[in-house]
Amino acid sequence: MELPKSKGIPDELESLSKEELISIIKSLKGQDVEKCNKAVKKKEREAFDFSRYKKRHVALKFLYLGWDYCGFAIQTHTERTIEEQLFNALMKTKLLESRETSNYHRCGRTDKGVSAFSQVISLDLRSNLLTGKGVITSDDFKEEKYKSSDKEIDYPSILNRVLPDDIKIIAWSPVETSFSARFDCKRRTYKYWFPIGNLEIQRMREGSLKLVGEHDYRNVCKMDVGNGVVNYMRKIFSVDIKELETSDSKSYQLAELTVVGQAFLWHQIRCIVSLLFLIGQGKEECSVIDQLLDIENCPRKPQYDIASEIPLVLFDCSYDDVDWIYNEESLKFVIKQLQNMWTHHAVKSTIIRSMLGELESLHSSDVVILNQAECLLPGVRPRVYKRLLERPCCESLEEKIEHYSKRQKRNVKSPKAKS
Numbered sequence: 276m277e278l279p280k281s282k283g284i285p286d287e288l289e290s291l292s293k294e295e296l297i298s299i300i301k302s303l304k305g306q307d308v309e310k311c312n313k314a315v316k317k318k319e320r321e322a323f324d325f326s327r328y329k330k331r332h333v334a335l336k337f338l339y340l341g342w343d344y345c346g347f348a349i350q351t352h353t354e355r356t357i358e359e360q361l362f363n364a365l366m367k368t369k370l371l372e373s374r375e376t377s378n379y380h381r382c383g384r385t386d387k388g389v390s391a392f393s394q395v396i397s398l399d400l401r402s403n404l405l406t407g408k409g410v411i412t413s414d415d416f417k418e419e420k421y422k423s424s425d426k427e428i429d430y431p432s433i434l435n436r437v438l439p440d441d442i443k444i445i446a447w448s449p450v451e452t453s454f455s456a457r458f459d460c461k462r463r464t465y466k467y468w469f470p471i472g473n474l475e476i477q478r479m480r481e482g483s484l485k486l487v488g489e490h491d492y493r494n495v496c497k498m499d500v501g502n503g504v505v506n507y508m509r510k511i512f513s514v515d516i517k518e519l520e521t522s523d524s525k526s527y528q529l530a531e532l533t534v535v536g537q538a539f540l541w542h543q544i545r546c547i548v549s550l551l552f553l554i555g556q557g558k559e560e561c562s563v564i565d566q567l568l569d570i571e572n573c574p575r576k577p578q579y580d581i582a583s584e585i586p587l588v589l590f591d592c593s594y595d596d597v598d599w600i601y602n603e604e605s606l607k608f609v610i611k612q613l614q615n616m617w618t619h620h621a622v623k624s625t626i627i628r629s630m631l632g633e634l635e636s637l638h639s640s641d642v643v644i645l646n647q648a649e650c651l652l653p654g655v656r657p658r659v660y661k662r663l664l665e666r667p668c669c670e671s672l673e674e675k676i677e678h679y680s681k682r683q684k685r686n687v688k689s690p691k692a693k694s
Contacts, residue, residue: 325372325413327420331402332378332409332452334395334597335430337361338609340441340616341390342585348384357385357442361396364437370400370430380455382592383463386542388584393445395592397456403428408449431605440616443609446599456592462512464591465544467532467582468519472647474555476516476530482554483514483532485564486547493672494567494576495547496540500675504540507672511536514547527628527647533590548582550663552648558660566664575668580654 339357341347349358358381365371382395403424404410431444438444486495493507512535519529532551534544550567553559566573649656670678 323369324420325369325401326415326417327422328401328403329405329416329421330399330411330413331404331407331427332397332399332411332450332454333430334397334448334450334454334456334594335434335444336393336395336446336448336592336599337442337444338392339390339394339443341385342388343441344387346385346387346389347381347391347394357394360439360442364434365400367437368433370428370433371398378452380457382456382460383539383589385587385589386584389587389589391589393591394589395456395460395594397450397454400430401428409452409454410449411452429602429605431602432608435605435608440612443612445606445609446601448597448599450597454597459594460538460592461595462535462537462593463539463589464533464535464593465539466588466590467534467544467548468529468586469532469548469552469651470647471518471528471530472526474530474552474646474648475557476518476555478557478561479551479555480516482551482561482564483516483547485561485568486514486534487511490568491570492540492543492568493570494573495543495550497542497546497581498576498669498672498675499541500672500679505672505676507540509536509538509540509543516551527631542581544587545581545584546579548587549579549652552582552652553579553663555648556646559663563663573664574673575671577663577666577668579663579666580652583651583653586651 341357343355344357345353345355347357349356349362353359362371362374371377377398377400379398380396383391385391385394399411402410404427405418405421405423407427427449430447434444489508489510491507492509496507498504498507513533514535515533517531517533519531521528532548534547550559550564554561554563567576
């Protein structure tokens with residue numbers, strides 16, 4: 276059989292059975308194999324009868340290590356996103372028929388390289404039950420085909436078997452059909468780990484306290500006017516910096532920054548860390564935070580680099596009336612996976628620390644502790660430091676809005692010619 280060279284799945288393949296398609300795959304190579312594989316997968320999806328099941332609106336709590344991913348949200352140019360992996364697993368396990376009909380919401384949209392310990396999504400999944408909290412009867416539900424069951428699907432265990440090692444479901448909860456992981460979140464907690472080195476932690480604490488409260492944070496984030504964000508008022512409940520105990524030398528001690536707020540702006544935490552580093556290095560006074568939050572006297576953000584994304588973790592998302600269900604066996608499986616990853620990273624860290632110790636012992640005098648946090652602040656460092664408020668500034672919010680509006684009008688007046 277000669278296959279047409281169209282990019283989609285040929286009509287000839289659609290009419291074949293799964294067994295016939297597999298037989299053809301064995302005798303083909305290259306792009307034709309890919310076409311047949313797609314046809315097989317489509318046949319498998321069609322073979323599963325979702326009308327035999329009701330749906331249930333649930334919340335899923337999960338962790339991921341985002342260092343090797345291009346961010347949380349699905350992107351057209353890459354499959355290396357957390358969402359892509361999640362929905363692949365949901366489709367593979369037949370818990371979901373399509374994303375478009377799943378009533379899907381996410382609590383936060385983390386950037387490239389950012390991790391999470393308690394990220395939360397809400398969506399409609401296949402259910403074994405006929406009644407219960409969050410159970411939904413679809414228009415195409417056929418009760419005569421329903422296979423009775425009084426035990427709900429163990430969502431974490433099923434998904435964790437097919438998810439990558441660095442993405443794992445921790446818990447799930449049935450929720451009301453109106454529940455949204457995004458809009459019903461009461462507070463979000465971010466953590467950021469960094470080496471203390473010669474940073475003055477007490478100065479950083481004093482500066483961080485000035486961030487607490489309800490403020491316009493347009494100078495402490497990356498303004499996202501292009502996506503319709505024009506209100507930069509947010510509320511931070513608390514900021515805390517804790518020095519972590521270690522059996523190692525003080526020279527290599529770490530600290531943990533915890534920021535709790537209602538919601539956060541694009542790159543807000545990484546901007547906060549960058550400012551606190553400058554204060555901890557003695558390059559800026561704590562009062563610079565007050566000045567940046569005074570929008571009337573400082574309407575335009577001074578240019579400064581944001582801190583690295585690698586140490587940043589969305590650590591918790593808090594809700595009212597969500598009772599998380601944890602499965603002991605599933606948790607044991609997740610802990611084992613994390614322990615394996617910890618072992619590899621801990622061994623690598625110990626090797627590097629051992630090398631440092633040997634090199635330091637060869638030095639004739641006390642080794643000066645370098646500013647170890649500098650590697651978490653990318654960008655070119657000038658020989659002479661210029662204070663933040665003396666630097667060139669970005670466009671103001673009003674200028675950005677005007678600029679974006681003009682661009683939108685130009686696009687409307689001059690639409691792209693159709694090919």
